[in-house]
Amino acid sequence: MAGLGANFETDLKKIIALSTLSQLGVIVGILAIGHPDLAFFHLLAHALFKALLFMCAGAIIHGASDYQDIRVIGGLVQFMPLSVIRVNLANLALCGFPFLAGFYSKDLILEVAFLSPLNEACF
Incomplete structure (x- = not known):
C-alpha cells in the first residue's frame, strides 16, 4: 500500500x-516465517x-x-551527474537488481519462503 502511495507523491523525501x-x-x-537472522540481513542491506x-x-x-517537489526539479543530469548516477544505482539496489545489495537479501528471502514447510506450493 505504501509503494502504491509513493507513486502519487511529489515530495522527494516522502517518496523515499x-x-x-x-x-x-x-x-x-520473513519474521512471520521464522527467520529473524534473514530479516536482520535484509534490514542491514536495506539500510545501506x-x-x-x-x-x-x-x-x-x-x-x-x-x-523538494519533483515537479519543479528537472534536468539534474547536466548539473549533478554523480548524484543522479548514485540515485539510480541505489534505486536498482532497492529493486533487487542482480549483484547489488538488495538482490542478495531478496533472493535469499524468496528462496527460504518458497522452500519453507509453510508454503503450500511445495506439497
Missing part, C-alpha cells in the same frame, strides 16, 4: 520514506542503499535551491 514501508513489509513477512538514497536526495535538494 514510503518505499521504506514496503521493505518493512518484506521484513515482517536507503542511506545512499537519502544522502543523494539531500544533495539534490540542496543543489535545487531547497526545492
Whole structure:
C-alpha cells in the first residue's frame, strides 16, 4: 500500500520514506516465517542503499535551491551527474537488481519462503 502511495507523491523525501514501508513489509513477512537472522540481513542491506538514497536526495535538494517537489526539479543530469548516477544505482539496489545489495537479501528471502514447510506450493 505504501509503494502504491509513493507513486502519487511529489515530495522527494516522502517518496523515499514510503518505499521504506514496503521493505518493512518484506521484513515482517520473513519474521512471520521464522527467520529473524534473514530479516536482520535484509534490514542491514536495506539500510545501506536507503542511506545512499537519502544522502543523494539531500544533495539534490540542496543543489535545487531547497526545492523538494519533483515537479519543479528537472534536468539534474547536466548539473549533478554523480548524484543522479548514485540515485539510480541505489534505486536498482532497492529493486533487487542482480549483484547489488538488495538482490542478495531478496533472493535469499524468496528462496527460504518458497522452500519453507509453510508454503503450500511445495506439497
